[in-house]
Amino acid sequence: MSAEAADLGNYAxxxxxxxxxxxxLHDEDESYSIPGRTITQNGGTVWDASSSDVREHYPTDxxxxxxxxxxxxxGLEGWCVINYAFDDLFDYKYQQWLSSPQDLGGLFDTREELAAAFAAQWSMIPLTRxxxxxxxxxxxxxxxxxxxxxxxxxxxxxxxxxMKI
Incomplete structure (x- = not known):
């Protein structure tokens, strides 16, 4: 895909x-994403903002x-966006809502329905980048x-x- 993007004048x-x-993953002194680590180990370059020290500077490469x-x-966009482990995001947001102290009633009857609605709504953000x-x-x-x-x-x-890979 990156060769195709380069032909169109796009860069990583x-x-x-x-x-x-x-x-x-969080090691003693550093945090990094598994995809970012894999890309760099295979000779690629990343700006991996899952690490707080990287977030202090915007990408220049x-x-x-x-x-x-x-x-x-x-608020971020890309010509091409890759949403890794998207089902983990949904589960994460679902559990985040369930573990929050808020008691939001409304259209749904159960905490599980509210949690699923919260996770679904939150999932729309990365789907529109x-x-x-x-x-x-x-x-x-x-x-x-x-x-x-x-x-x-x-x-x-x-x-x-x-596609299954």
Whole structure:
């Protein structure tokens, strides 16, 4: 995909990759995303803002893929956006709502319905970051998110692709 983007005049910095907390590791003195570490170990360049010291400076290398955690993606865009472990994001936001002390009533009857609504609403933020191409990575496990995305693909296979890698 990056060769195709380069042919169109885009660089890695024009891309945006989002990761959930489950893909961020914290060693003694550093934090990094698993995709970012994998890319750098294979000779690529990243601006991995899952590390707080990296976030202090904006990306200046046009060949560096920008990586942020989902919680930080609001307001950012990319020609191509890669949403890593998107089903983990949904689970993370679902659990985040369940563990919060708020008691928000309304249209839903149960805490689980409220948590699912919160997670679904929050999931729309990274789904709207792409200007041209959106890549959604999901795990191999069963999930509500995977089932919903599969239904979208089945209804809109004229402009979506479902790939297993």
């Amino acid at each position: 910095v024009d891309f945006l990759a989002c990761v959930p907390p489950s893909l961020v 046009r060949d560096a893929l920008r990586i942020v955690q989902y919680d930080s993606c609001r 792409a200007m041209d191409t959106l890549v959604i990575n999901i795990s191999g496990r069963q999930s509500t998110v995977k089932d919903a995305l599969r239904k979208v693909y089945e209804r809109r296979s004229d402009f979506t692709e479902w």
